[in-house]
Amino acid sequence: MPTQIWTVKKLLLWTTGYFTQHGIPNPRLDAEVLLSHLLEKSRLQLYLDFDMPIFQEHLTPFREFIKKRIARTPVSYLTNRKEFMSLDFYVDERVLIPRPETEQLVETALTAGSEVSLEGASTLRALDLGTGSGVIAISLAVQRPESDIIATDISEEALAVAQKNAETHNCTEHITFLKGDLFEPVTARHFDWILCNPPYIKSAERDTLSADVRDREPEIALFAGDEGLAVIRRLIAEAPDYLVPNGKLIFEIGDTQAAEVCSLLEAQPAYRTYELLKDYAQKERIVLASI
Ligand SMILES: C[S@@+](CC[C@H](N)C(=O)[O-])C[C@H]1O[C@@H](n2cnc3c(N)ncnc32)[C@H](O)[C@@H]1O
Secondary structure (H helix, E strand, O other): OOOOOEEHHHHHHHHHHHHHHOOOOOHHHHHHHHHHHHHOOOHHHHHHOOOOEEOHHHHHHHHHHHHHHHOOOOHHHHHOOEEEOOEEEOOOOOOOOOOHHHHHHHHHHHHHHOOOOOOOOOOEEEEEEOOOOOHHHHHHHHHOOOEEEEEEEOOHHHHHHHHHHHHHOOOOOOEEEEEOOOOOOOOOOOEEEEEEOOOOEOHHHHHHOOHHHHOOOOHHHHEOOOOOOHHHHHHHHHHHHHEEEEEEEEEEOOOOOHHHHHHHHHOOOOOOEEEEEEOOOOOEEEEEEEO
């Protein structure tokens, strides 16, 4: 970054050009998000303060952000923030960065929830498998404070992030975090909902992923064997044992997996009905199955 008197406007212009030269996909947006984070201003405020000078105390950390972004560290790992269901979550390299498709999973659960029979119980009992940063469990606890949620993950490091987010959103009383392989740490068998955003990328697709994802996000959160179905197969097979009658299994799949997932559901007689819901890009990404 050349030596000169920098203003918000000049810095954004220069950084956008530099990110563009280095093939960063959303150069202007990334520059704005990083600068607004450092200056603790909204992106709109940056535009209102276009001519504000930027001094060394902010230039030094901004330079570090630029270096790391060029080295493909995702913006959310630099700012340690990601918005999900209008809530602010802490994220770092220990967890997958939550994706917008997963908001649809939570919205599907909240809509389907009005039909769930609580069998006389007033508490909604939910299980979130592979909770990562805790976004699914925590959004649910915030939206449905009467919930009693178990959230699991095979990664102890991910659970530490989820716990931190649960504390931030004041819902530790409603969520129990357990470490283990899928259903292994779960003893209760009375869930109204089982929710899961599993790893579902095929090992062979590794080279098709952007470096931001492939080299920075946790492997265990992304890959699921040769067909990408290693976790989904077990989820479909085991979930009926943990659901109450009329309980729902709601999970996310990859955008090419719909046909295989339908075959797996049809081969499992415990499911009475299922449907596949499309994401905003019209791809079938969310499965809602009832027993
Ligand atoms: C795709 S990420 C989803 C994280 C979070 N639920 C979200 O939607 O952002 C999958 C998560 O499942 C966890 N995971 C992978 N295999 C698992 C297994 N066999 N048992 C439990 N958790 C697993 C990973 O550690 C990761 O946190």
